[in-house]
Amino acid sequence: MTNRARLALICAMFVGVATAIVPLHVAAQKTDRAKSLGTKLMCMCGCGQILTQCNHINCPSSGPMLKELDAHVATGEADDLIVQDFVQKYGEKVLSAPPSTGFNAIAWYIPGVAFAIGLGIVVTLIRLWRQRDVARLATVSSAPPVAPTAASELRDVQLERARQQADRETEE
Numbered sequence: 001m002t003n004r005a006r007l008a009l010i011c012a013m014f015v016g017v018a019t020a021i022v023p024l025h026v027a028a029q030k031t032d033r034a035k036s037l038g039t040k041l042m043c044m045c046g047c048g049q050i051l052t053q054c055n056h057i058n059c060p061s062s063g064p065m066l067k068e069l070d071a072h073v074a075t076g077e078a079d080d081l082i083v084q085d086f087v088q089k090y091g092e093k094v095l096s097a098p099p100s101t102g103f104n105a106i107a108w109y110i111p112g113v114a115f116a117i118g119l120g121i122v123v124t125l126i127r128l129w130r131q132r133d134v135a136r137l138a139t140v141s142s143a144p145p146v147a148p149t150a151a152s153e154l155r156d157v158q159l160e161r162a163r164q165q166a167d168r169e170t171e172e
Contacts, residue, residue, distance in 0.1 A: 034073045038066065041086055042096050050096050 038052035045061035047054055051069070054062040065086075072082040086094050098104040 031073060033079070034070055037073065037079055037082055038069060040083055040096055041065070041069070041094050044090055044094060 035052055039050055041051040043049050043051050043054035043056075043059065043062045044065065045054065045056060045059050047056055047059075049055070051062060051065055056062070069082070069086075072085065077085075083095070092099070098107045100108050
C-alpha cells in the first residue's frame with residue numbers, strides 16, 4: 001500500500017468513527033403527532049425558538065426534550081397530558097403560546113382592542129376635520145362681499161391691459 005492509500009483509509013475510518021460517536025442530528029420527531037406537539041413547546045436553552053426548530057449545534061436542551069417528547073408520544077398519552085407534563089417540569093415558559101385563560105387572556109385580547117380603539121380615534125378625527133372644513137366653507141360663502149380696494153382695482157386694470165396686449169400680439 002502506498003502512503004496516499006493509507007492516508008485515505010485512515011481519513012475514511014476517522015470520518016466513520018466520528019459520525020458514529022457524534023450524531024449529526026437528533027433522531028427525534030418520528031411522527032406527525034410529535035412534530036405538532038413540538039411546535040407547542042419552546043426550547044429551554046434560552047434561544048427563544050420553538051422546540052422543533054431549535055438550530056443550535058449540540059443544544060443541551062432540545063435533544064433531551066425531543067427524546068422525552070417522543071417517549072411520551074410512543075406511550076400513547078393524550079396531547080394535553082404531554083403538554084401538562086412539560087409545563088410541570090419546565091414551567092409555563094415552555095409553552096410557545098400563552099394559555100388563553102385567566103390573566104394570560106389579556107395577551108390575546110389587547111391587540112384587537114388596541115386596533116379597535118385606534119380605528120375609532122382615526123374615524124373620529126376624520127369626522128371632526130371634515131365638519132370643521134364644512135363649517136369654515138359655510139361661513140366663507142355666507143360672508144358679505146368685500147368692497148374692492150384701490151390695490152385690487154389696480155391689479156384688475158393691469159391684468160386687463162396684459163390680456164389686451166396678448167390679444168394684439170397673437171392677432172399679428
